Every structure is written in structure tokens, then in C-alpha cells.
Amino acid sequence: VGYTNAGKSSLLRRLTGADVLIENKLFATLDTTTRKIALPNKQPLLLTDTVGFVRKLPHQLVEAFNATLEEAALSDFLIHVLDVSQLEVMEFYNTTMKVLTDLGADTKQMLVVFNKVDKISDPSALFALRRHFPDAVSVSALTGEGMDELVERISEFVARGTMTVELRLPAARADLLARLHRDGTVREVNYEGEFTDVVAMIPTRSLEVFAEFLAVPSSEPVDAAAPASIA
Structure with a gap:
């Protein structure tokens, strides 16, 4: 998430290699x-x-605009991208936070990213911002500077939002096993008569769905996990 033209699409392209529309204008990303x-x-x-x-934002566009931001409210955590080359960066930050508050997403875990550090000519400006955001990651989506640190920090955030569980599912509840395959990573399945014993990695947000089938929680690390979602 972030103010328009903060470099969100450029950052997504740098992280994924995806062909994402990048333009230097308002609302270059409309969906x-x-x-x-x-x-x-x-x-x-x-x-x-x-x-x-x-x-x-013009009143007649508010509802349509907010509808496109539902992904932020549904995500596991947020990456808030700031264009630190702009003098109004704090004002842009506050505008974004107000919208997130209106969406009920302001309390989510948030990783602040200082983008466009390659355009900073006065290091003292960045130092002043760090007093407000001491844990922010400095990057340049254009040059690739800081991307390794960003990926490392993202990995830390993702690790907080998943867990390994052992479940005993009724054999007749094939829908639950299907959901585990869809939302998580199934590591082991054993069929025991009327039950199906499963070891899986799931997002913590899904724990409520499977709580009544929980056998023994496991803290064992795994190589692959359920896809986390961030905006």
C-alpha cells in the first residue's frame, strides 16, 4: 500500500519479475x-x-476507490511504501494511514519501506525520517538497492503468520482436507478408519476453522508453507 506514485508497482516488478504497468501519474494502477x-x-x-x-478524492469516487482496497483489509500484513524523495512524504504517509483506518486495516502488522533512496541527495533527510520509522527498510526499486534486506524482512513477517498443526479430521469431511490443500501445505496424510490424520502448515488466520480437529500443535520448522498474503 502507499500514496500514489510511491513506486509500489515498480517494487512488485522488482520482487517478482512480473510485467506490471508502471507510469509516473496518478492512478496508473487502477485495479x-x-x-x-x-x-x-x-x-x-x-x-x-x-x-x-x-x-x-472526489466524493463520487470514494466508494469505488475503497472497493479496490479490500485486498489490504484481507491481507496478512502490509508493506507501506513511501517515496522518500518527496518533501511531503509524511503528509502522504498520514493520508494512507487515514484510508487504512477507514478500512479497518490500520492495526495490521506493517513493514515500512523507504523507496527511491537513489534520489536522495541529502542524507540528513533520510535520517530525520528514521526517527519516525526506525525499523524501515531503505530500497530503490529502480536500481535494486536494499532488495536483499527487504526480502529478509518480508520472510520474518511471513514466519509470524503461519504454524504447523496436527489434525484428526473425520474421514467423511473431504471438504476440510481439500481446504488444507488450498489454503495451506499438507505434509503428511494417514487414513485411520473413520479419521484422517493430517500434518499441515496453515495460516494462523485459518486456525479457527480447524481448532476443533486439533490434535497436537507442532513447532517443527518446515521447508514450505502456506501462501501468506500481503498488500
Whole structure:
């Protein structure tokens, strides 16, 4: 997420290699775009590029604009991209946060990214911003600077949102097993009469669905996990 022209589409393209529309104008991205990548630990990840936020949006466009941002409200965590080459960067940040608050997404985990650091001529400006965002990652989607650190930080965020579980499902509930395959990563399946024992990695948001079938939680690390979703 982020203010319009912050470089979200460029960042998505840099991370995924996807052919994403990139233009230097308002609303270059008019719809959400989602791409799947694999992190270094083989963890799959869904990245969504949302429409850029803007101040003083005409009233007749507010509803349509907010409808395109539903992905942000449904995501596991957010990457908030800031164009640090702009003098109004804090004003743009506040505008974005207001929209996220209206969507009920302002309390989600958020990774702040300082984009376009290649355009910074005065290092003191970046230093001042770091007082507000000490954990931000500095990158340039144009040159690739800082991308390794960004991927590492994204991996840390994803790890917080998944867990390995052991489940005992009724054999007749094939729908639950199908959902595990769809939403998570199934590591082991054993058919035991009226039950199906499953070891799977699932997003923590899905735990409520499977809570009554939970056998023994497992903390064992895995090589592949359920796709997390970020905007």
C-alpha cells in the first residue's frame, strides 16, 4: 500500500519479475494485481499491488476507490511504501494511514519501506525520517538497492503468520482436507478408519476453522508453507 506514485508497482516488478504497468501519474494502477513468489526458504507468498492513495478524492469516487482496497483489509500484513524523495512524504504517509483506518486495516502488522533512496541527495533527510520509522527498510526499486534486506524482512513477517498443526479430521469431511490443500501445505496424510490424520502448515488466520480437529500443535520448522498474503 502507499500514496500514489510511491513506486509500489515498480517494487512488485522488482520482487517478482512480473510485467506490471508502471507510469509516473496518478492512478496508473487502477485495479489490484497479485503475483506469487517463493521466498528463499521456499515459503510461497502472494504480493498484491493496490491502487495508490490520494488526498481529497472526489466524493463520487470514494466508494469505488475503497472497493479496490479490500485486498489490504484481507491481507496478512502490509508493506507501506513511501517515496522518500518527496518533501511531503509524511503528509502522504498520514493520508494512507487515514484510508487504512477507514478500512479497518490500520492495526495490521506493517513493514515500512523507504523507496527511491537513489534520489536522495541529502542524507540528513533520510535520517530525520528514521526517527519516525526506525525499523524501515531503505530500497530503490529502480536500481535494486536494499532488495536483499527487504526480502529478509518480508520472510520474518511471513514466519509470524503461519504454524504447523496436527489434525484428526473425520474421514467423511473431504471438504476440510481439500481446504488444507488450498489454503495451506499438507505434509503428511494417514487414513485411520473413520479419521484422517493430517500434518499441515496453515495460516494462523485459518486456525479457527480447524481448532476443533486439533490434535497436537507442532513447532517443527518446515521447508514450505502456506501462501501468506500481503498488500
